[in-house]
Amino acid sequence: MKWAPVIGLEIHIHLKTKTKMFCRCELEYGAEENSRTCPVCLAHPGTLPVPNARAIEMTILLGHALQCEVVERSVFHRKHYFYPDLPKGYQISQYDQPLCVNGRFALADGSEVGITRAHLEEDAAKNVHMGGSGGRIAGADRTLVDYNRAGTPLVEIVTEPDLRSSEQAKRFLQLLRQTVVELGISDAEMEKGSLRFDVNVSIRPEGSDELRTRTELKNMNSFNFAAKGIEREIKRQIGIYESGGEVEQETLHFDPGNESAPPLRSKEEAQDYRYLPEPDLVPLVPGRELVERLRGELPELPGARIARLADELDTDLAEGLVTSGRDRLFEQVPGERRAVANVLMNQWAATGVDPAAVDADELGKLIEARDRIPRAAFTEALEATGEPGFEAERYLADGQIEATADLEPLVEHVLAANPSQVDDYRGGKEGLLGFFVGQVMKETGGRANPKLVNELLREKLKA
Amino acid sequence: MTDTLRLTAEEAMGLIERSEASGAELHRAYLDAIGERDGELHAYLTTVEAAEGAGVPIALKDVISTKGVETTAGSKILAGYKPVFDSTVAACCKEAGLPLIGKTNLDEFAMGSSTENSAYGPTRNPWDPERVPGGSSGGSAAAVAGGLAPWALGSDTGGSIKQPAALCGLVGLRPTYGTVSRYGIVAFASSLDQVGPLTKTVRDAAFLYRIIAGRDPLDSTTVDLPEPVELPETEDLKGLRIGVPRELNEAEGIEPGVSEAVQRAIELCRELGAEVGETTLPRSVEFGMPCYYLIAPSEASSNLARYDGVRYGPRSGKGDIREMYMQTRDEGFGDEPKRRIMLGTYALSAGYYDAFYGQAQKVRTVIRDEFAAALEQFDVLISPTSPTVAFPLGAKTENPLAMYLSDVLAIPPNMAGLPGLSIPCGLSEGLPVGLQLIGPQFSENLLFRTGHALERAIGFDFVPERLR
Ligand SMILES: [Zn+2]
Numbered sequence: 001m002k003w004a005p006v007i008g009l010e011i012h013i014h015l016k017t018k019t020k021m022f023c024r025c026e027l028e029y030g031a032e033e034n035s036r037t038c039p040v041c042l043a044h045p046g047t048l049p050v051p052n053a054r055a056i057e058m059t060i061l062l063g064h065a066l067q068c069e070v071v072e073r074s075v076f077h078r079k080h081y082f083y084p085d086l087p088k089g090y091q092i093s094q095y096d097q098p099l100c101v102n103g104r105f106a107l108a109d110g111s112e113v114g115i116t117r118a119h120l121e122e123d124a125a126k127n128v129h130m131g132g133s134g135g136r137i138a139g140a141d142r143t144l145v146d147y148n149r150a151g152t153p154l155v156e157i158v159t160e161p162d163l164r165s166s167e168q169a170k171r172f173l174q175l176l177r178q179t180v181v182e183l184g185i186s187d188a189e190m191e192k193g194s195l196r197f198d199v200n201v202s203i204r205p206e207g208s209d210e211l212r213t214r215t216e217l218k219n220m221n222s223f224n225f226a227a228k229g230i231e232r233e234i235k236r237q238i239g240i241y242e243s244g245g246e247v248e249q250e251t252l253h254f255d256p257g258n259e260s261a262p263p264l265r266s267k268e269e270a271q272d273y274r275y276l277p278e279p280d281l282v283p284l285v286p287g288r289e290l291v292e293r294l295r296g297e298l299p300e301l302p303g304a305r306i307a308r309l310a311d312e313l314d315t316d317l318a319e320g321l322v323t324s325g326r327d328r329l330f331e332q333v334p335g336e337r338r339a340v341a342n343v344l345m346n347q348w349a350a351t352g353v354d355p356a357a358v359d360a361d362e363l364g365k366l367i368e369a370r371d372r373i374p375r376a377a378f379t380e381a382l383e384a385t386g387e388p389g390f391e392a393e394r395y396l397a398d399g400q401i402e403a404t405a406d407l408e409p410l411v412e413h414v415l416a417a418n419p420s421q422v423d424d425y426r427g428g429k430e431g432l433l434g435f436f437v438g439q440v441m442k443e444t445g446g447r448a449n450p451k452l453v454n455e456l457l458r459e460k461l462k463a
Numbered sequence: 464m465t466d467t468l469r470l471t472a473e474e475a476m477g478l479i480e481r482s483e484a485s486g487a488e489l490h491r492a493y494l495d496a497i498g499e500r501d502g503e504l505h506a507y508l509t510t511v512e513a514a515e516g517a518g519v520p521i522a523l524k525d526v527i528s529t530k531g532v533e534t535t536a537g538s539k540i541l542a543g544y545k546p547v548f549d550s551t552v553a554a555c556c557k558e559a560g561l562p563l564i565g566k567t568n569l570d571e572f573a574m575g576s577s578t579e580n581s582a583y584g585p586t587r588n589p590w591d592p593e594r595v596p597g598g599s600s601g602g603s604a605a606a607v608a609g610g611l612a613p614w615a616l617g618s619d620t621g622g623s624i625k626q627p628a629a630l631c632g633l634v635g636l637r638p639t640y641g642t643v644s645r646y647g648i649v650a651f652a653s654s655l656d657q658v659g660p661l662t663k664t665v666r667d668a669a670f671l672y673r674i675i676a677g678r679d680p681l682d683s684t685t686v687d688l689p690e691p692v693e694l695p696e697t698e699d700l701k702g703l704r705i706g707v708p709r710e711l712n713e714a715e716g717i718e719p720g721v722s723e724a725v726q727r728a729i730e731l732c733r734e735l736g737a738e739v740g741e742t743t744l745p746r747s748v749e750f751g752m753p754c755y756y757l758i759a760p761s762e763a764s765s766n767l768a769r770y771d772g773v774r775y776g777p778r779s780g781k782g783d784i785r786e787m788y789m790q791t792r793d794e795g796f797g798d799e800p801k802r803r804i805m806l807g808t809y810a811l812s813a814g815y816y817d818a819f820y821g822q823a824q825k826v827r828t829v830i831r832d833e834f835a836a837a838l839e840q841f842d843v844l845i846s847p848t849s850p851t852v853a854f855p856l857g858a859k860t861e862n863p864l865a866m867y868l869s870d871v872l873a874i875p876p877n878m879a880g881l882p883g884l885s886i887p888c889g890l891s892e893g894l895p896v897g898l899q900l901i902g903p904q905f906s907e908n909l910l911f912r913t914g915h916a917l918e919r920a921i922g923f924d925f926v927p928e929r930l931r
Contacts, residue, residue, distance in 0.1 A: 039548050043769040045541065046528045046550055046647040048682050078765055080811075082788055089768020137784055145773070274811035276765050276820070279653035280645075281683050 002206040003241070005234045006214070007169050007199060008161035011176065012154055013186040014123065014194035015058050020151035021122040022049030022092060029192055033146040041151040043087035048280045051076075055153035056099070058185040059120045060286060060294045062155060063100030065179055065301055066115045070291045074099040074119075076278040081271065084137075084145050085124040093121035093156075095275050099284065105159075105176065108306045108319040113172055114160030125150035149193075155186075161200065161211065166230035170223045173197065174323040178302045181325070190221055199226060201233045202247070213247045217263070221256035229254060229263070302327075317341045325355060332360035335368050343367050347379060353386035365392035372396075372449045404456065407440070407448055411456045414439040425461055433457060465492040468610030468926045472667040475519040475613050486517040489613070490562045493520055497565070497611050505586050506596075506606040509533050510565035518560035521671075522612035524603050525566040526573055527658065528647035529553045532563065536649040537571040537581040537599075540770045540795025542777055550647020551682065552616060552658050552675045559674045564612050567602030571797045572767065573623055573651045575599050576869040579860055580799045587856070588631060590894055590927040594853040597627030597869075603661045604631040608927060614662045614671055618648060620655045621755050622849075622873025625885040628661055629848035629897020632887045632925050634914065635661045636668045637873075639904045640880040641686045643672075644679035650766040652759035653684075655877055663925045665886060665914040669694050672907060693908045695915035701736035703913065705729075706841030709741055710748035711872050711899075717850040720891025725847045728888040728898050731920050732845070742837045742844065744875065747830040751875035754830070756867065757810050757823035758878075764807025767800060802863065827878050834879040838903045843913050846872055848885040848897030876901045884910040887923040895923075 019026055023040035040047040063070045077095035078088075103115030126149045131141030157176070163169045177195060180186045188195040202214035217233060220226040229252075237247050252263035302322045309318035309327060317338075321327040326344050333340045348363075363385050370378050373396065381395035414436055415422055425432045433454070440453045465484065478484040484492075494510060501507055508525050511532060523529060526536045528546040530553070535541040549557065556563070570580035578586040578601025588596040589609035596605040600617025604627035607615050617624040619637035628635025636659040643658045650656060660671035673692035678685045707729060712722070733739050772778035772791030780790035796804070810819035837844060849869055859866040876883050881901055888898035898917070902910045924931075 039546075042774055044528075044546065044548070044775065045534070045536065045544070045649040045769070046526075046546075046645070048646050050681060050683055080765060080768060082768070082771065084771075084773050084784065087769065087774060089771065090765060143784070270813075272813045274765070274808065274813075275816070276761065276811055279684075279762055280650075 001242075003203045003234075003238050004206040004208075005164060005166075005230070006161045006202045006204060006211065007163035007166070007230060008214075009157075009159045009163070009169065009172065009197055009199055011157045011173070011195070011197040013157070013180055013188055015055050015153040015155060016184065016186050017052055017054045017058070017153055019052060021052050021055055021120070021153035022151055025151065027152060028148075029194075031148055034148060036148040037150070041087065042147060043089075049092060049278070051281065051284070052153055055120060056284065056286065057290070057294060058153075058183075059099050059118065059155050060291055061183055061297065062157075062180065062185055063103065063118055064295045064298050065183055066100065066103035066105055066118060066157070068100035068103030068115055068118060070100055070286060071097065072285065073097065074284040074286075076281050076284065078276045078278050079273040080276075081273060083124070084143055085127045085150070087125065087147065087150055091122060091124065092278055092281075094119035099286070105172070106303050106307075107168065107171055107175060108303075108310070108315050109168070109171070111162075111164075111168070113162045116158040116160055118155055118157045121154050121156060123149055123152040123154045161202070161214075166227040166234070169199065169230055170227040171319065171323075173223050173226070175302055175306075175319070178323045178325065182299065182302060197226070199230055201230055201237070203234060203237045203241070213249050215247065215249065216251045217254065218251055219254045219256050221254075221259075225254070225259050228259070312337050313341050317345065320345050324349065329355040329358055329360060329363075333367065334361060334364035340364070340367055343370065348382050348385070351383045351385070353383070357386040359385075359390060362390055362392045366395065369396050371451060374447070374450070377447075404452065407452060407456055410440055410443050410448070411453065411460055414443065415460055422461065433461075436461075465489065466610075467492055467496045467613070468930055470613055471663045472519045472613040472670060473664065476670075479518065486520065486560065486562050490514055490520045490564060493564050493612055500609055501611055503587060503592055504589060504605050504609050504611070505584055506567055506602045506609060506611055507565045508535060508537070508568050508583055508602070511563045514562035514564070516557065516560040516562035518562070519613050520564045521556055521561040522564045522567050522603055522606045522615040523553060523556070524569055524600050524615070524617045526569065526618050526649040526651075527553055527566075527616060528649070529563060529566065532566060534566065534649065535583070536573070537569045537583060538795065538797065538800070539582045540776050540792070541649075544775050546647070548647065551644035551679045553647065555675050556616075561674075564606075567600070567606050567615060569602055570599035570799065572649065572763070572800050573599040573618055573620055573656075574763070574799045574803055576622065576626055576866050577854075577856075577859065578602060578627075579856065580797060582797050585856060588853045589930065590632065590853065591929070594855050594894070595630070597630035597849070597853065599623040599627075600661060601627045604628055604633055604635070607631070607633055607661050607663060608925065610926075610930070614660060614667050616658055616671070616675070617661050618651075618656055618658045619877070620651050620657075621759060621877055622870035624659045624661060625873045625883050625897065625899060626849045626870055628885045629887070629899075630853040630895065632895030632923065632927070633661050633663060634665050634668045634887070634918070635659065635885045636672055636907070636910070637877065637883045638672060638676065638907060639882040641684050642676045642688060642905070642907070644675075644682040644685050646679055646681040652762040653766060654762060655755075655759060665884070665911055665918050666694055668884070668914075669907075669911045676907075689905050690908065693911070695911040697912055698916050698919050699736045700732055700913060700916050703737040703843060704841045705732050705737045705739045705913075706742040706837055706844045707739065708744040708748075708837060708844055708846060710744050711844070711846035711875070714748060714850060714871060716868060716871070717847055718852065718891060721847050721850060721852065721896050724889035724891055724896035725845075725898055728917060728921065729845060731917060735916055735920055740841065742841060744833055744837060747833050747875040747879070748871075750826050751830060751878050752867070752871050754823045754826045754878055755874045756806070757819050758827070760803040760807035761810045761820045762807070763800070764804045764811065767796070767804055770795060799863075830875060831879040834876065834881060834901075835903075842902065842909060843906075844876075844901040846899045846901070848873055848899040852891050852894035852896060872899060880904060882907050882910060884914045886914045886918055886921075887925065888917070888921055889923065893928060
């Protein structure tokens with residue numbers, strides 16, 4: 001039987017607001033432990049939440065980007081559980097009335113992924129378990145808590161199980177990440193924890209539309225790692241069904257520090273969070289004017305730009321440019337489109353230069369001359385494209401002896417100095433061409449245009 | 464020497480204005496009175512020796528966070544907890560120059576109707592120390608009635624201002640939900656909690672309400688007052704339509720002496736020029752109480768989750784995190800909070816939510832509509848505040864349901880978010896009887912006017928007989 005994977009994602013992103021979701025503590029990644037706290041985010045008795053208006057706006061903006069409906073009335077709930085990272089004993093989150101619902105997100109391959117919802121909530125504090133084993137609270141000698149993160153605004157995006165391969169899931173995540181970064185609502189950096197995601201995976205016979213038991217994959221630290229994890233999980237499930245077994249609903253916790261470690265498995269316990277509409281907050285009723293104004297602020301999104309670029313390039317190249325944040329530079333750099341795109345995605349990408357620092361015209365000149373410059377010199381020039389006042393001209397002039405008039409005497413000199421090799425060549429040992437090229441290069445310190453040298457040598461040797 | 468038993472807050476303002484006494488001198492006089500009588504009454508949990516402010520001193524219920532002054536909510540789980548910030552109402556009092564006399568006793572986390580649930584021992588009624596002052600703001604009520612404070616703030620979730628005011632012969636206002644900030648008030652049931660004054664006169668209550676009311680950016684559920692607070696002057700009730708809801712006046716368990724005193728007050732309304740008629744609130748009275756005992760414990764179980772021994776308050780338990788939570792909470796909470804946490808946790812459980820909390824919220828809408836209909840016909844509704852006068856200590860501690868019934872008349876308007884003013888309307892067997900005045904949302908000025916006119920006509924002496 002042929003099996004088809006069914007994949008859904010739950011993505012959490014930290015919003016890039018100045019202050020926390022329900023108090024006015026500053027948000028600063030890497031600040032000294034517990035230096036960004038106040039009675040509200042430490043849940044002192046009697047303190048009350050006051051929602052961050054900017055976080056609400058950012059969520060609506062994201063809702064528009066995901067083509068969601070922004071609801072007329074949204075409600076915050078309390079989600080209860082006891083854990084030291086949760087100061088109030090409950091998290092304020094949106095439950096059955098999220099702010100954004102029923103969206104869709106188009107991928108470069110033309111497919112669309114349903115967005116079930118995007119809702120706003122607060123992040124928990126950070127626990128550090130000391131002693132014991134495995135960095136878990138069970139068995140730890142003591143647990144230290146850093147409340148700086150407690151109350152960070154967090155958007156949770158839940159997709160429909162519309163993704164059909166690990167590769168597609170990876171591309172979805174890349175495009176979504178690029179989208180939130182460009183909207184300016186999040187850094188979405190996995191290393192900083194400002195982007196986290198869980199993956200739900202199940203499989204079914206191809207052509208069927210049933211939904212079978214799914215497993216949840218947690219703690220993956222990169223998109224590539226996730227793709228591999230999904231791939232492995234699909235194979236595992238196929239193995240189980242094909243040997244007559246049943247997949248069990250469980251959670252697979254990966255070790256973010258060790259990709260090759262097998263994930264820890266745990267049964268999904270039916271937790272009772274005792275949801276309660278948050279009585280300290282009035283329902284959130286976003287004004288229609290605000291919602292429309294934010295719709296108007298939406299920039300051209302990565303998805304749309306991929307579609308546009310795919311007309312002149314192929315989809316993969318277009319997607320690569322956009323999700324790597326290089327497409328705006330691409331559009332400014334003059335020259336043959338595919339060549340520019342290839343250089344940007346390959347040699348230039350390897351330099352790590354910030355696209356914003358680059359003079360597109362100069363880069364265009366450099367790319368145009370790439371075949372006339374030795375590889376090493378070209379790379380060196382690309383690396384310098386981010387420097388202030390970079391001029392391609394300098395590398396072209398310094399690096400290349402381009403003029404036939406300049407090279408001709410050198411070529412003649414080399415031939416005159418090696419008469420026996422010239423005879424051998426003319427006698428049929430055409431492999432000696434490389435030897436002559438090498439000699440010319442030696443004479444010029446590697447600065448001769450190899451193409452031109454080749455042409456000149458062939459011509460002279462023919463005679 | 465100041466007669467702290469007789470002095471009203473308004474009179475104290477007069478003394479200060481005429482430089483006959485300073486705020487500090489008054490503060491001292493009340494501390495002296497506390498030294499004299501609080502051994503018997505136990506109205507205070509904490510007193511403040513040196514307080515700032517040139518105005519009339521004030522006592523605050525111990526759920527009101529006061530910066531640097533221990534705030535326990537009557538619970539061991541907050542023993543030694545000193546807030547690092549002032550609640551908005553405490554800040555309002557400071558800004559108005561009211562020196563803090565101290566923090567008053569209460570039922571633990573404001574859960575109770577007699578102040579016997581305090582982890583720090585009960586408060587006694589100044590009219591008869593063998594009896595309870597009511598609750599949960601019993602400490603504030605006993606302090607004012609016993610001459611240990613000219614006025615005080617309490618909090619009212621299900622009658623916790625109105626009922627002790629009634630049992631101690633005082634004026635108590637439970638304001639419209641959303642008019643007084645809850646920021647810094649140790650939360651019991653967030654959708655019902657409201658801070659309000661306990662005073663000797665209606666005008667004092669209006670003065671104090673004026674100081675604490677208004678929108679607070681730190682409390683999203685507050686609103687701007689639609690009109691400024693007016694001090695009542697009028698001494699008649701001409702043009703007012705006063706409704707007597709049958710069920711609130713004929714409920715089972717209302718003592719005959721209470722009914723008689725209330726009947727006399729209703730007669731007085733007529734004499735003062737009001738138009739009096741009967742009305743009915745069948746569902747509000749039948750369902751108000753059960754509905755309250757689903758909503759309040761549900762919210763309480765959530766609000767009390769933060770007391771886990773991690774960040775403040777005592778911590779117990781030597782084992783793992785779970786053991787620490789369990790032991791800290793087992794030792795820290797008394798029986799009543801535990802009872803309500805269990806009730807509330809159950810009511811919010813998956814599968815029960817719709818049947819309990821969800822259903823109670825729907826019933827609340829029914830109650831709101833029923834009151835709204837009655838208040839279309841009448842300007843003010845009138846009833847006893849409490850079915851009984853102050854009862855002896857220990858009389859109801861073994862029977863939580865009997866204790867809960869003490870608030871059966873005070874709860875229904877609370878469920879509708881309405882303001883209620885309790886004023887003393889006479890004595891029954893030598894103990895004060897409270898009269899409850901209920902108006903539409905934001906009708907505090909109307910309630911003050913009605914209460915003031917009745918107060919003048921009744922001529923109740925708020926100094927307990929045995930202390931005169
Ligand atoms: Zn904070």
